[in-house]
Amino acid sequence: MPEKTNIGPLNDLMTYHLRRAQVTSFNNFTDAMAETQVTPGQFGVLTLIASNEGMSQSAVARSLGVERSTMVAVIDGLENRGLVLRKPSPTDRRSNALVLSDEGKEVYARGLELAKKSDRVTTSALNDEEAVQLVTLLRKMNSAAGV
Amino acid sequence: MPEKTNIGPLNDLMTYHLRRAQVTSFNNFTDAMAETQVTPGQFGVLTLIASNEGMSQSAVARSLGVERSTMVAVIDGLENRGLVLRKPSPTDRRSNALVLSDEGKEVYARGLELAKKSDRVTTSALNDEEAVQLVTLLRKMNSAAGV
DNA sequence: TATTGTTATACTCTATAACTATA
DNA sequence: TATAGTTATAGAGTATAACAATA
Numbered sequence: 001m002p003e004k005t006n007i008g009p010l011n012d013l014m015t016y017h018l019r020r021a022q023v024t025s026f027n028n029f030t031d032a033m034a035e036t037q038v039t040p041g042q043f044g045v046l047t048l049i050a051s052n053e054g055m056s057q058s059a060v061a062r063s064l065g066v067e068r069s070t071m072v073a074v075i076d077g078l079e080n081r082g083l084v085l086r087k088p089s090p091t092d093r094r095s096n097a098l099v100l101s102d103e104g105k106e107v108y109a110r111g112l113e114l115a116k117k118s119d120r121v122t123t124s125a126l127n128d129e130e131a132v133q134l135v136t137l138l139r140k141m142n143s144a145a146g147v
Numbered sequence: 148m149p150e151k152t153n154i155g156p157l158n159d160l161m162t163y164h165l166r167r168a169q170v171t172s173f174n175n176f177t178d179a180m181a182e183t184q185v186t187p188g189q190f191g192v193l194t195l196i197a198s199n200e201g202m203s204q205s206a207v208a209r210s211l212g213v214e215r216s217t218m219v220a221v222i223d224g225l226e227n228r229g230l231v232l233r234k235p236s237p238t239d240r241r242s243n244a245l246v247l248s249d250e251g252k253e254v255y256a257r258g259l260e261l262a263k264k265s266d267r268v269t270t271s272a273l274n275d276e277e278a279v280q281l282v283t284l285l286r287k288m289n290s291a292a293g294v
Numbered sequence: 295t296a297t298t299g300t301t302a303t304a305c306t307c308t309a310t311a312a313c314t315a316t317a
Numbered sequence: 318t319a320t321a322g323t324t325a326t327a328g329a330g331t332a333t334a335a336c337a338a339t340a
Binding site (some may be wrong): 203204205215216218219236239240241242243 | 298299301
């Protein structure tokens with residue numbers, strides 16, 4: 001057990017607690033998803049494609065708040081694993097229509113279960129009402145930030 | 148304004164909202180701290196040293212949840228800027244007693260103001276009661292995770 | 295035996311800038 | 318002119334493994 005240090009004013013800073021909570025939730029997520037070998041970032045992409053079949057790489061990138069150049073390697077990884085297919089867009093020859101393969105759909109479905117389980121670990125110190133409060137407040141914050 | 152995409156089940160995942168909120172708060176922090184050129188990670192270190200004069204690098208690392216090897220470059224940076232001093236520990240010849248220089252104290256004091264201001268930007272969509280609720284819930288989560 | 299600080303090394307995630315092919 | 322995908326490149330931030338000095 002690590003000794004307790006006085007963290008001083010950090011204890012009153014939202015930024016600090018957000019960062020620590022995010023690191024914890026990221027680690028829980030990675031542990032829970034071990035069997036699928038899907039990272040948090042990849043899971044976001046799978047979810048978006050599952051919910052919006054045929055969307056473009058640029059649209060995925062915008063929706064997740066990253067650059068489209070960053071998305072290339074992510075899609076490459078998912079494509080190489082056979083989870084995502086780049087199909088030609090029927091309406092725009094510049095863009096790829098992203099879809100999940102059958103295996104991609106299976107991995108995504110299983111991943112969603114595991115992601116929910118990891119959420120329960122992350123919030124295990126909170127009762128149901130508190131967990132709902134927390135996600136509601138975060139959602140409100142993020143919506144206002146255009147996220 | 149980016150087009151609205153259906154984010155599907157991501158909208159119910161704590162992990163997702165934590166990550167987005169953390170990225171937003173990180174960006175707000177970096178913007179607010181521009182005049183000091185202090186990063187979030189550096190600010191955490193400055194705060195810890197200010198609140199626990201003479202603490203060791205390993206203790207700082209443990210308290211922030213990173214490896215002590217990671218801390219070396221962080222302290223190097225702060226030392227090179229003249230904000231932090233590595234003094235010999237009076238009780239353990241292996242370890243450095245970290246203290247803030249006079250300039251370090253000034254930069255930290257100014258940084259704390261700016262960090263609080265950035266917190267207010269980050270939570271600007273929430274009223275005072277909601278902001279307190281949010282930080283309280285995060286603190287509870289983190290305490291339970293040993294953070 | 296265990297811990298402190300350090301180095302060497304590598305990995306992940308991300309961004310910027312420039313290119314091409316389309317729109 | 319602007320956008321989609323791509324490449325090359327670089328910068329944070331982090332970890333692991335090993336080492337000498339000290340506890």
